[in-house]
Amino acid sequence: VRYALKVAYDGTSYCGWQVQPNGLTVQQKLQDAIYAAFNETAVVTASGRTDSGVHSFGQVCHVDLNANITGEKLADALNVHLPSDISVLSSCVAPEGFDANRSAKRKTYCYNLYTAKRRHPLNDRYAVLVKGDVDVDKMREAAQSFLGEHDFKAYCASRSQVQTTVRTIYSLSVESQNQGDCTAIKIKVCGNGFLYNMVRTIAGTLLYYALGRITLSDVKGSIEKGDRNLVGKTMPPQGLVLESVDYGIKLFD
Amino acid sequence: VRYALKVAYDGTSYCGWQVQPNGLTVQQKLQDAIYAAFNETAVVTASGRTDSGVHSFGQVCHVDLNANITGEKLADALNVHLPSDISVLSSCVAPEGFDANRSAKRKTYCYNLYTAKRRHPLNDRYAVLVKGDVDVDKMREAAQSFLGEHDFKAYCASRSQVQTTVRTIYSLSVESQNQGDCTAIKIKVCGNGFLYNMVRTIAGTLLYYALGRITLSDVKGSIEKGDRNLVGKTMPPQGLVLESVDYGIKLFD
Numbered sequence: 421v422r423y424a425l426k427v428a429y430d431g432t433s434y435c436g437w438q439v440q441p442n443g444l445t446v447q448q449k450l451q452d453a454i455y456a457a458f459n460e461t462a463v464v465t466a467s468g469r470t471d472s473g474v475h476s477f478g479q480v481c482h483v484d485l486n487a488n489i490t491g492e493k494l495a496d497a498l499n500v501h502l503p504s505d506i507s508v509l510s511s512c513v514a515p516e517g518f519d520a521n522r523s524a525k526r527k528t529y530c531y532n533l534y535t536a537k538r539r540h541p542l543n544d545r546y547a548v549l550v551k552g553d554v555d556v557d558k559m560r561e562a563a564q565s566f567l568g569e570h571d572f573k574a575y576c577a578s579r580s581q582v583q584t585t586v587r588t589i590y591s592l593s594v595e596s597q598n599q600g601d602c603t604a605i606k607i608k609v610c611g612n613g614f615l616y617n618m619v620r621t622i623a624g625t626l627l628y629y630a631l632g633r634i635t636l637s638d639v640k641g642s643i644e645k646g647d648r649n650l651v652g653k654t655m656p657p658q659g660l661v662l663e664s665v666d667y668g669i670k671l672f673d
Numbered sequence: 674v675r676y677a678l679k680v681a682y683d684g685t686s687y688c689g690w691q692v693q694p695n696g697l698t699v700q701q702k703l704q705d706a707i708y709a710a711f712n713e714t715a716v717v718t719a720s721g722r723t724d725s726g727v728h729s730f731g732q733v734c735h736v737d738l739n740a741n742i743t744g745e746k747l748a749d750a751l752n753v754h755l756p757s758d759i760s761v762l763s764s765c766v767a768p769e770g771f772d773a774n775r776s777a778k779r780k781t782y783c784y785n786l787y788t789a790k791r792r793h794p795l796n797d798r799y800a801v802l803v804k805g806d807v808d809v810d811k812m813r814e815a816a817q818s819f820l821g822e823h824d825f826k827a828y829c830a831s832r833s834q835v836q837t838t839v840r841t842i843y844s845l846s847v848e849s850q851n852q853g854d855c856t857a858i859k860i861k862v863c864g865n866g867f868l869y870n871m872v873r874t875i876a877g878t879l880l881y882y883a884l885g886r887i888t889l890s891d892v893k894g895s896i897e898k899g900d901r902n903l904v905g906k907t908m909p910p911q912g913l914v915l916e917s918v919d920y921g922i923k924l925f926d
Contacts, residue, residue: 426854496791507792537763538748538752538760540760540762541757542681542914545683545798599730601762661795
């Protein structure tokens with residue numbers, strides 16, 4: 421039986437999603453939990469990989485199991501064998517033909533920044549410090565350029581091998597919230613898929629424009645001409661969270 | 674010269690504020706940083722202790738130093754010697770007669786809960802999971818009973834030795850925010866001072882009333898009669914954050 425799982429994780433201690441010969445990964449921990457619970461060796465397939473240090477609030481995966489367990493009960497059966505930084509939030513028997521990777525229609529990521537004069541330990545785990553003021557309206561202005569279908573090859577790390585670098589971005593919003601000494605800035609982006617490091621490079625490009633290090637025509641040129649020299653810095657992983665994966669159907673109750 | 678410091682810390686790894694013979698404490702780390710920076714042995718005095726595992730966004734302390742350093746530069750001089758989970762956010766030369774403990778007029782704490790069906794790793798570090806629905810309006814209703822001056826002896830852990838258990842609460846608010854699978858609930862309380870475990874017991878009492886485990890007359894009775902049998906559970910430390918300490922003057926730029 422094929423099951424679907426929604427999984428949240430704090431990526432701080434992991435070398436990303438995918439099983440590696442050296443280093444802890446989230447996929448390995450899930451597969452270990454399946455083995456511990458059911459004595460079964462199974463491969464867990466995610467909507468896509470997440471990089472080392474990246475977090476998830478709603479990664480979706482599938483796995484085929486012989487175990488005789490209801491869809492609803494699988495989550496708790498696995499959670500008892502998972503470390504505290506990984507949790508199966510929901511589980512169900514997958515609909516006919518479901519594939520967590522190939523069936524994914526839209527993904528939503530958040531990139532979290534905070535501006536402050538000095539580092540704030542309570543923010544550092546899930547957000548990245550920017551010293552000095554950031555003009556959030558400028559970030560919103562630049563965000564408009566990313567909407568729609570574009571060839572995002574300038575936003576793809578060179579070591580990536582993909583068939584096409586064309587992707588569609590449905591929405592890209594920037595919200596800020598004052599928190600006393602600091603301001604939290606949340607960049608939220610929804611698209612039909614993302615290239616390797618694409619969200620982190622979009623975040624860096626919005627930030628560089630807001631800081632005045634690149635111009636709006638650089639931002640537009642990076643998208644229209646695909647020139648990687650025009651983009652901002654690829655931001656560090658701890659600010660990135662995979663928020664949700666949309667399959668065009670309601671998977672979980 | 675007496676300096677004032679505003680300090681944020683992630684309390685997860687510490688046995689609270691106060692120096693102890695066994696176990697890491699925040700006070701010790703600050704005093705170690707002062708020794709490393711200036712080769713001076715000094716005692717850092719806080720507005721009050723925080724317990725093991727409790728966090729701070731705005732603890733205020735004072736320290737008397739012979740070091741020849743401007744108020745503004747002290748923060749960075751200490752931060753280079755502090756671990757990543759402690760940060761001096763601001764520093765200044767203290768006003769005449771300032772004492773971080775005795776001069777404190779008001780303190781504001783937040784207690785953070787989240788409701789979800791299953792644990793969320795990205796919330797667990799700074800908030801406490803409550804399984805099932807919580808009626809936030811009931812929490813707000815019960816919060817009214819705490820406002821003003823009362824003898825809070827029912828809210829004071831028995832091992833505490835204080836001259837009086839009378840305290841004044843100026844405000845007590847409950848806010849909730851939907852976050853997809855879960856709801857974050859923030860209890861924010863401002864008072865002229867708090868007894869040992871008082872905020873955590875207030876949080877537990879509001880929660881127990883919202884869950885229907887105690888009645889509104891239990892809540893009122895706990896305050897009017899000082900009966901500790903009527904209060905809710907003392908909630909765990911990781912949900913508690915010392916937000917700010919108010920001295921009735923602007924200390925830091």
